[in-house]
Amino acid sequence: MKQMFNVSNAHRVKSSISNLPVRLLLGPGPSNLHPRVNQQLSTHMIGYTDQNYYKVMDETMEMMRYLFQTNNHFTIPITGAGTAAMEACVANLIEPGDNVVCCVSGYFSDRIYQMAQRYGANILKVDRKWGTWFSLDDVRDALVKHKPSLLTMVFGETSTGVKQAMAGIGQLCKEHNCLLMVDTVAALGGVPFFVDDWKVDACYTGGQKCLSGPPGISPITFSPLACAKIANRKTPVANWYLDAMLLGGYWCPEYNFANGTVTTPQPLRRYHHTTPANLVYALRESILMICEEGIENTWNRHQDAAKSLYKGLESIGLKPYLADTNEVFDQGGRLFSLTTVAVPDGLDAKLVMKYLLDKYNIEIAGGLGELAGKVWRVGLMGFNANQTNVKLLISALEEAVKASK
Numbered sequence: 001m002k003q004m005f006n007v008s009n010a011h012r013v014k015s016s017i018s019n020l021p022v023r024l025l026l027g028p029g030p031s032n033l034h035p036r037v038n039q040q041l042s043t044h045m046i047g048y049t050d051q052n053y054y055k056v057m058d059e060t061m062e063m064m065r066y067l068f069q070t071n072n073h074f075t076i077p078i079t080g081a082g083t084a085a086m087e088a089c090v091a092n093l094i095e096p097g098d099n100v101v102c103c104v105s106g107y108f109s110d111r112i113y114q115m116a117q118r119y120g121a122n123i124l125k126v127d128r129k130w131g132t133w134f135s136l137d138d139v140r141d142a143l144v145k146h147k148p149s150l151l152t153m154v155f156g157e158t159s160t161g162v163k164q165a166m167a168g169i170g171q172l173c174k175e176h177n178c179l180l181m182v183d184t185v186a187a188l189g190g191v192p193f194f195v196d197d198w199k200v201d202a203c204y205t206g207g208q209k210c211l212s213g214p215p216g217i218s219p220i221t222f223s224p225l226a227c228a229k230i231a232n233r234k235t236p237v238a239n240w241y242l243d244a245m246l247l248g249g250y251w252c253p254e255y256n257f258a259n260g261t262v263t264t265p266q267p268l269r270r271y272h273h274t275t276p277a278n279l280v281y282a283l284r285e286s287i288l289m290i291c292e293e294g295i296e297n298t299w300n301r302h303q304d305a306a307k308s309l310y311k312g313l314e315s316i317g318l319k320p321y322l323a324d325t326n327e328v329f330d331q332g333g334r335l336f337s338l339t340t341v342a343v344p345d346g347l348d349a350k351l352v353m354k355y356l357l358d359k360y361n362i363e364i365a366g367g368l369g370e371l372a373g374k375v376w377r378v379g380l381m382g383f384n385a386n387q388t389n390v391k392l393l394i395s396a397l398e399e400a401v402k403a404s405k
């Protein structure tokens with residue numbers, strides 16, 4: 001044997017996981033899992049061709065349609081992080097040479113832009129200052145100028161705490177024969193979003209943000225128009241793992257991408273990759289809990305928590321980085337699930353974060369890119385979006401700020 005791992009090493013590594021601190025995760029994700037979700041992670045394994053598992057899959061897809069507020073048949077979980085779902089959209093909806101508009105005003109919208117470049121798109125990048133969103137005129141100008149087949153944007157930009165205004169954007173894209181792709185990773189389940197009413201063609205989220213599910217599994221949905229575009233591609237999707245029609249062969253073989261029809265009885269499911277059953281169970285449980293609460297109530301709970309946070313910040317001499325929120329659900333403004341908090345001049349943002357973590361086991365995040373050192377990012381997502389956590393955070397934050405001056 002060349003490579004040894006002796007008993008003393010085993011003792012050394014043994015406690016690293018069992019001694020992990022229990023943190024309250026109030027950053028941009030992951031958020032804490034509800035105990036019901038946690039429990040699903042230790043449910044026993046089952047084969048991927050088992051009829052009982054197929055039932056779990058079908059129910060998961062059914063509840064995901066409610067979550068996305070869509071009738072789209074192709075609504076499945078991607079095995080991978082939110083970024084994998086992002087890549088699934090980009091890889092399937094872009095053919096080399098396609099004209100694409102990328103609306104960029106933050107870290108994650110820029111990530112979509114970077115991906116689109118790798119799939120050979122001819123891109124018009126529309127840049128806006130971080131902390132702002134795109135107007136209908138911005139979108140119209142880009143559509144007229146570039147004649148894209150795809151326009152990409154982020155609904156809840158986690159790097160800035162901005163909610164993108166959605167009113168009219170889908171309709172404009174339809175009028176210009178352009179598919180609309182929207183990232184809702186930090187928002188779906190926490191903030192009202194309507195895939196069908198807003199005419200969104202490709203949309204995705206992640207398990208670990210407003211769903212309080214596990215990371216590594218990411219709901220995605222494609223409209224019939226998006227599916228037809230995929231079926232009519234001249235070139236194969238350059239990413240085999242994320243090829244929507246291959247994935248559809250396992251998740252929904254009854255669905256015809258070219259014409260949107262559904263075959264009964266369901267044809268045989270074709271193996272694509274081994275789906276992580278426990279992540280599917282856990283994701284399903286997290287969405288089931290939203291179904292039980294009623295999604296409007298879930299949205300309201302997030303809004304109430306955010307408003308209490310704004311008030312609490314004010315009471316300790318802090319304030320959100322963005323101007324007062326516009327509460328109209330399809331207009332732009334503050335994102336209720338993720339608040340950027342302005343760091344007062346002269347204060348070391350990292351010191352405050354360390355104090356919260358060391359003394360109270362509370363995790364919040366600092367700013368990214370242009371906003372590094374200027375903001376903290378506070379997430380009140382899913383299971384964590386409640387008044388108890390707001391009270392706790394505000395009193396701990398008050399103490400941390402005083403101690404860091």
Ligand SMILES: *Cc1c(COP(=O)(O)O)cnc(C)c1O
Pocket residue numbers: 028029081082083084108154156157158183184185186206215216
């Ligand atoms: C977190 C996040 C992502 C990426 O999700 P991962 O699961 O970390 O890959 C993408 N977009 C937005 C808006 C996010 O907040």
